[in-house]
Structure formats: structure tokens, C-alpha cells
Amino acid sequence: MLAVSGLSVTYDTRGERRRVLEQVTFQVGQGDAVGIVGESGCGKSTLGLAIMRALPKNGHVDAGSVVVGGTELYSLPTNLLRAWRGRALGMVTQDPTSALTPSLTIGQQVAEVYRYVNGQSKREAMSSAGDVLAAVGLAPPRSYLGRYPHELSGGQRQRVAIGMAVAAKPSLLVLDEPTTGLDATVEAEVIDLVNSLRGEFVNGLIFITHNLGLVSRSCNRLEVVYAGRVVEEGPTGELLGGPAHPYTAALLACLPRPGARAQAVRLPYVPGSPPVPGEVLAGCKFAPRCPLRGEECTANEPLLVTFGTGRNVRCVHPGRAGTALAPPSSRQKGGRGDVLLELRGITKRFRSVLACDAVDLIVRSGETVGLVGESGSGKTTVARIVAGLTTADSGSLYWRGELLAPDIAKRPRAVVRALQLVLQHPDTTLNPRHRARSILARTRRRLAGPRRVEELAASVRLEPHHLDSLPGELSGGLKQRVAIARAFAGQPELVVCDEPVSSLDVSVQAAILNLLADLQSSDQTAFLFISHDLAVVRFLSHRVVVMYLGQVVEVGETDDIFAGPRHPYTDALISAMPSMEPGQARAVLGERAVTAVPEQGCVFQARCPHKLGTVCEQDPPPMRAGDNGHTVRCHLSLEQLAEAQRLYQPVSGRGCTVPSTSMSTRSL
Amino acid sequence: MTAVAAPTLFPAVPAWRQRLGALLRRPAFSISLFVLLGWVVVAVSWRLYVPYAPDATNAVAPFGTPSGAHLLGTDWLGRDVFSRLLAGSTSVIILAPAITVVALVVGSLTGLVTGYYGGIVDVGVMRVVDAVNTMPGIVLSVLALTVLGRSDLVLVLVIAGGFAPLVARTVRASVLAERERDYVDAARLRQEKGAYMIGVEILPNVMPTILVEGAIRLGYAVFAVATLSFLGLGPQQPSPDWGLTVSLGVQYVQNAPWILLAPSVAIASLVISVNLVADELRREFLH
Numbered sequence: 001m002l003a004v005s006g007l008s009v010t011y012d013t014r015g016e017r018r019r020v021l022e023q024v025t026f027q028v029g030q031g032d033a034v035g036i037v038g039e040s041g042c043g044k045s046t047l048g049l050a051i052m053r054a055l056p057k058n059g060h061v062d063a064g065s066v067v068v069g070g071t072e073l074y075s076l077p078t079n080l081l082r083a084w085r086g087r088a089l090g091m092v093t094q095d096p097t098s099a100l101t102p103s104l105t106i107g108q109q110v111a112e113v114y115r116y117v118n119g120q121s122k123r124e125a126m127s128s129a130g131d132v133l134a135a136v137g138l139a140p141p142r143s144y145l146g147r148y149p150h151e152l153s154g155g156q157r158q159r160v161a162i163g164m165a166v167a168a169k170p171s172l173l174v175l176d177e178p179t180t181g182l183d184a185t186v187e188a189e190v191i192d193l194v195n196s197l198r199g200e201f202v203n204g205l206i207f208i209t210h211n212l213g214l215v216s217r218s219c220n221r222l223e224v225v226y227a228g229r230v231v232e233e234g235p236t237g238e239l240l241g242g243p244a245h246p247y248t249a250a251l252l253a254c255l256p257r258p259g260a261r262a263q264a265v266r267l268p269y270v271p272g273s274p275p276v277p278g279e280v281l282a283g284c285k286f287a288p289r290c291p292l293r294g295e296e297c298t299a300n301e302p303l304l305v306t307f308g309t310g311r312n313v314r315c316v317h318p319g320r321a322g323t324a325l326a327p328p329s330s331r332q333k334g335g336r337g338d339v340l341l342e343l344r345g346i347t348k349r350f351r352s353v354l355a356c357d358a359v360d361l362i363v364r365s366g367e368t369v370g371l372v373g374e375s376g377s378g379k380t381t382v383a384r385i386v387a388g389l390t391t392a393d394s395g396s397l398y399w400r401g402e403l404l405a406p407d408i409a410k411r412p413r414a415v416v417r418a419l420q421l422v423l424q425h426p427d428t429t430l431n432p433r434h435r436a437r438s439i440l441a442r443t444r445r446r447l448a449g450p451r452r453v454e455e456l457a458a459s460v461r462l463e464p465h466h467l468d469s470l471p472g473e474l475s476g477g478l479k480q481r482v483a484i485a486r487a488f489a490g491q492p493e494l495v496v497c498d499e500p501v502s503s504l505d506v507s508v509q510a511a512i513l514n515l516l517a518d519l520q521s522s523d524q525t526a527f528l529f530i531s532h533d534l535a536v537v538r539f540l541s542h543r544v545v546v547m548y549l550g551q552v553v554e555v556g557e558t559d560d561i562f563a564g565p566r567h568p569y570t571d572a573l574i575s576a577m578p579s580m581e582p583g584q585a586r587a588v589l590g591e592r593a594v595t596a597v598p599e600q601g602c603v604f605q606a607r608c609p610h611k612l613g614t615v616c617e618q619d620p621p622p623m624r625a626g627d628n629g630h631t632v633r634c635h636l637s638l639e640q641l642a643e644a645q646r647l648y649q650p651v652s653g654r655g656c657t658v659p660s661t662s663m664s665t666r667s668l
Numbered sequence: 669m670t671a672v673a674a675p676t677l678f679p680a681v682p683a684w685r686q687r688l689g690a691l692l693r694r695p696a697f698s699i700s701l702f703v704l705l706g707w708v709v710v711a712v713s714w715r716l717y718v719p720y721a722p723d724a725t726n727a728v729a730p731f732g733t734p735s736g737a738h739l740l741g742t743d744w745l746g747r748d749v750f751s752r753l754l755a756g757s758t759s760v761i762i763l764a765p766a767i768t769v770v771a772l773v774v775g776s777l778t779g780l781v782t783g784y785y786g787g788i789v790d791v792g793v794m795r796v797v798d799a800v801n802t803m804p805g806i807v808l809s810v811l812a813l814t815v816l817g818r819s820d821l822v823l824v825l826v827i828a829g830g831f832a833p834l835v836a837r838t839v840r841a842s843v844l845a846e847r848e849r850d851y852v853d854a855a856r857l858r859q860e861k862g863a864y865m866i867g868v869e870i871l872p873n874v875m876p877t878i879l880v881e882g883a884i885r886l887g888y889a890v891f892a893v894a895t896l897s898f899l900g901l902g903p904q905q906p907s908p909d910w911g912l913t914v915s916l917g918v919q920y921v922q923n924a925p926w927i928l929l930a931p932s933v934a935i936a937s938l939v940i941s942v943n944l945v946a947d948e949l950r951r952e953f954l955h
Binding site: 429431443486487 | 860873
């Protein structure tokens, strides 16, 4: 249905020609869903755009062809291209906000597809638009047609974008990182939606992503792309089960496994980053980062060779990948000590939004506390209040039992030194006009840090030459290392980390997680680690705090929370975790309404699958106490929660069956 | 295993130099820059090659048509128009940059301080700025020059005073955007004081805005100086200043249009080239 053969693409940047795709060949058959995976900068998105014949002006196809349903895309005359492409291809991009025009209603934008591609009248097009919106789960469609994009949540916008892409029933749908930036619960729903559209709306699917958990759930074939080349391809299950290329193996090994804990093991990871497009490397492009490399690797570029049925791999040592990475090394367990930080009744309101509602939280020395929740749950506000960047409306902070000034400017220097924050965005956390060295030197001087700048850099595994770089010359992972080194300049006792790895590739993420765990075991540093990624939180944390709409709904030891019984919201988050294991993540929650916190009763009532009835709507739920300080804020008792989860849990694996929504919890 | 050599993500040539190279390849920019720099050179060095003394009158040859001896003819006193054209560049080439610098310094400081601190100071200052902006600059300048008496210093301060609020508003907007970035929070996390925040953290990042704003203001400054001297509020006779010459040449435009045309074209060439340079700079550095 789609045949890409020998596709080579070059970008012209300021007079320099850089090859980004080299001889890419693959097919998508009828009913196939093909995942294209790799780190950022490997040419995944370029491949998607080339398949759409939508490369930016400076991109050129040098060789190869893209054949969709028998038509060669690049030999079509431009006047026919638009109409043909509208019928044959659909695309969903990463950012649904920029894919929709803010000044037109949803209905107008979706109807446009029917008017231009299918030639329908205005009225017909609008009713077709309503049908497709219903198909992508925006019901009743009538209430969505007249709305503007800003009136929808991120997940709803992505549904509209998917609806527009499949409106003309294209034979092939290209999805480029369609769920990046969405919460895990919403992500699971969007993936379910895409899977449900196969067959009825589209025949084939290309799924471009860096998230291996996602492709394992929705794709039957994978193309692993590195440095613009396909390095491995094959059926998803076999390929993830026994990767033949060291790169695939490395990407898999970087992911924190359910049993692994940062206190015990170090994640294996691949050093370095992909070559810059245009960089000339002899032989295998992965060789500089490959643990298996030998002289034979740099002599000639390996060809794509057959490896088992339906599998190809571009490696001199096909199949030795499993032995490539050293087994995870172990680490000394550090102990947990006295209470360092305590939050009591922290409340913060931004206009009408209650970001924190009487939040209580404790962090002990040497301990990692994971703070999880969807976006909008108030996690970042807690981090900023702890760091003194935002002041709470009410409630108090205690540092080693003493009252802590809410504003950082009024805190004693010793406390500032001991309590630091790693900010969220690696791209803006460093001043673009300051070199890494001067950033670290200034911080060290201000915080009277004991270690020299070079030692600091070495402690986060920065090379000395990185110190003389401007942030713009550093990759995201390196920037985040500088930011971590900065937080550690004054030998802190507690570091608050606000989503420090969420924008990084898995290989880089693994390196940063190792680094944090190493620093903890060497310096006894405590972490308040904020993340929406439960796999990461489980790997790193001793204890987990779950927030929903500004409220702490559950606190407990990591193992206790993952074992249950747990809050229905925590359960939903855990169910939505992408996983390498067979089966599918479940989307158990309805998407959160854009409307604010309920006036009374439980904050989670609107989405709770176990809602009891009026008691949940009227009374604030009690705190239920379990073992080891495990507390759950719910009207259901712990026994009832355990029972609810058991009923919800599928027989084998996790989440193979979608629970019937009509299940009554009243019988519990 | 030895450490992997880190790939250089970006070429070693700094970004601004690449951008300058790209700019110079654009004809609108390079030609305008050539004209602009040409006038600067003339303003500094005209004494070295001026064919006649600009003030040398010649009673026997007033209103001389352009010829080999007088390239652009002579004026009502028989003075060489070409020589006066070269000499007349000096006042505008000195006054306009002076105005721009004063406006930039005052406006940037205001914008940086109000943008960074916000609050009541910001509201107060910005209301004043808005009020100043609503009054037509030229009327204000005429008023001020008439009341205070005309001198180059007053001229510079008056025009710069009209421009500074505009600069302040642009810089403030840029500061507001920078203030939201994580690196500012990072500096707060080590208890940096306001002066350091503004001067070391934020200023370098709003510098492109300030420079582009400067280039735009320079164009307006040239125009403002020419306008005020046309109105007789700039340099006085017998100065060869362009605006003054245009206003005096009006009465002879029927018989000797070259007297008026030469400085008019000069003003136009300067204003257009400054504006084009500013436009291209803005396109390259701010978008």
C-alpha cells in the first residue's frame, strides 16, 4: 500500500547540504501499523514529512520513491498533488494547538476537508464533520462544532486533529509523536482511539515516536531509525523481545523496568548522542557509541541483512546485541534519616484555580519522594513554593523543624544552599548568553560551594570542554547536567527536581536518572522528584505522593502504592502506564473536564470509576490509613479499594480487557 | 571503554557572525549599509576633498546651473551646492546618532527596570509613557525648542525625550518575556540582587531588541532633525545643513531646483538606507 524505496533526503542549511535520510526502504501493507522509532535527531520526522511530500523548502529528495496505492508521489504534477494527497494521506503532528487555526471553529476546520477533498456543499460538509467528531469520541458533536480550539483541552484538540486527518478516509495515516505533551491517561485514550480507527477510516498507519511503550501497544511492525538509516526492522513482538541491533537493545535497556530500583541498580545507557546530519563517519554510524564495536565496524558501512523471518538488521554482528550492554551494576543502599522538610496545609490559589489545597508533605534526609499527577495537579506549584519562588496563600514550611521563610530572598544563605531546585525546561534553564563555566562559577561563589567548577562538572560527567560552551551549543541532556551541577554547587541536602527528564530522549533520561541516584548515594542528598512518568518515579523513589487538582490523594511507600490497595486515581495512572509487556494499557478515565475543582465532595468524583454516589459529591473523603504510613483519601475503605482493583485487574498481564463501564461499585 | 568524543552539535562559527554573513548577502541590506556608511565617511572627511569652501560666496555666479565647474550648480549666493551638500551631512550625522544613543540609554533603562520589577512603578511609569506617546512628537519639539531656545543640546534632548518612551515600551515587552524564563528563577535560587538580574541575566538577552530598536530610531531621528531644521529650529544660516537648505531653497524652486533637490535626495537616501538596514536587522535577529 505504501512503498518507500531508496529514499534519500538532504537539507540545505546556509549553503551546506546535510543528508538526513539515506536510502530508506520499507513498506506498509494493508492493515499494517508501522512504528518508526529512534532518538531525536535521527530523521524520524523528516521521513514522515517526506512521505507526505511536505518537506520544508530547503529539503530535497535526492533519490528514491514513495509509492502510495500505486501512485508515485513525487512524479505527481503539483496541481494534482493537493487533491490526491487529501484522499490518500492524512497526518497528525505533535502539537495539536498549532495544527488548528485559533480563529475558526472546530466545525469549520473539519468541514473544510469535506468541502475541498470530497467536494461537498457547506451544509453536507458540516454534517459529515459532526459524524467524524463523533467517531473520534467527541460526543455529542453538535456541542463541539461551534467551539474554538482554545475551548478544548489538549487531548480534545488532538482528537480533532485526528478527526481532520482521517476525515477523507485516507489510505494511510501518518502520526508524528501524537501524544508527546499529553498526560499518560490522555495518551492511553488517544492511542485507543487511533487503534479503533484502523479498518474503518484508514488502512495503514505510520506511528513516529521515541516512546517504545507506545509502539508496542499499537504497531505490528517496527522500523528502528538511526542517523537517517533503518538499522533494524521486523515484527514488533520479536523485535522488542530479542533486539538484533545494539541500538535497539540500548533503547530498550534504558527504560526503567518494574522491578528495578535506583537504590539498588544503575540503568544501562548509551553514552553520546546521534551524529549530526551531514557529519562524515566511516563505517557503521552507531559504532562510536556501540559497546560491541570492533575494527570491522568502521571499515565499511554494514548492509541491511536478513535476520530471521521478516526481520532485517544493519549490523556486522547481528544478534549479538543482547550481550552488548553490561548488566546493571549495583549500588550501595543509603539510609533515610530525620525529617528535613515539612509542608503543613500549603494552599495556593491562582485567581479561580486552586493549585494547592492544604498540602501536607514530608521529606526525610537521604530519601527520594516522588510527586506524581497529571498536568494541572499542582505539582509544579508545590515545587516552586518549596523552593521559595512562589509564596503560598496559607500554610507553613518547616526546615529541620524550624519555620522557613516563604520567599527565597528572605531565607538564610545556609538554607538556600541546602535546599535547591532543578527547573523543568532544559532549553531555558540556562541563560543563553552565559557559558556553562561562568554559570557554575557564579553559583559556586554565591552559595559558597566547596567544590571547584571542574569538580562539579566532573560529578555530573560533563567533559571539561563543555564548560566553555554556550547553552545553545549543548544538547538537552548536557544542558540538564549543567543545571543539576548548578543545583549541587552548594552541597544541598534536598534538591527538588521538577520534571528534569521529561523532555529528554530515553537514553539521555537513563543517564540523568543514574546521575541523580549516584549523587544521592554519595552525598546523602534527598530528592523531591516531580514527574508525570510513573515508571521513572517507581525507579527512583522511596515514597510516592499522588496529587489531583491540588490535593494530595495518596501517600505511601513506593512498593505499597504499586501493590495496592490504592486510590482510584493512582490506579488509573498506573493502568495508563505504557509498558513493554504484552497487552494494552487501559484508559479507564474519562478525560478531565476543562472546568475547575468541584465545589464540594471528592475532587476526583467526576472521573472516578468507583464513585459511590451522593456521598462522594457532598462530603470530603476521609484519610484512610494503611501500613507504613500509607494513606488514601477516599470514601471507599482500603478493603473496598483492594476489591475494586482486583475486579478491574485482567486475568493475565495488565489491562488486556477493557472493563465494562457499567460495572457498579455500589455492590462493593 | 574510553569516553566517546562528543560530537560538535553546531559549527564553531558564532551564530551572530553567520547571521551577519546572511545579511550581507542580501542586496537591500548591503546596498543600504554602503550608502549609510558612505554618508558617515563624508560627514567626517569632507574637508579633505570638498571642491569649494561651502561658505565661499560668488556674487557673479548665483543660480549657476550644474556644470563641470559646479557639479550641482550654485545657490542664490553663488555657493557651490555640491560642496554644501557634503558639508551639510555633518550636522545630521552627528545629531541623529546622539539622539538615538540618548533615547536608547534612557528608554532601555526605564524598560528594564519597570519590566523587571513590575508592580506599581511599572504601572505609573507606563502611564506616563503612554501619555507622552499620545502627543505628536513634532509639536512637542517645536514647543520645547521655542520655550527653551534652540541649541544642539536642547534639540537632541527634546527629540530623544520623545523617542525614549517608545524604546522603553519595546524593551519592557521583551523583558517581560525574558523574566518568565527558567534562568531568571535559577538566578533567584542563588539570591541574586535586582541590579545583577537586570544587568547580567536579562540585559544580554534583550540586547538584540535594543539594537534593532536603535536602528529603527536612527531612521526617525534623521527625519526629525531634518524636519526641525526645515522649520528653522535646527542649525541657523549660513550652515549648509540639509533641512535648512531645503527650506531656504523653496523660494527658488522655479528657477534653480537643484538647490532644493540635492539636499532632499540626500535626506531621502539617508532615511531610506537607515530604515532598510533596520528592517533587515529586525527580520534577521528578532524573528
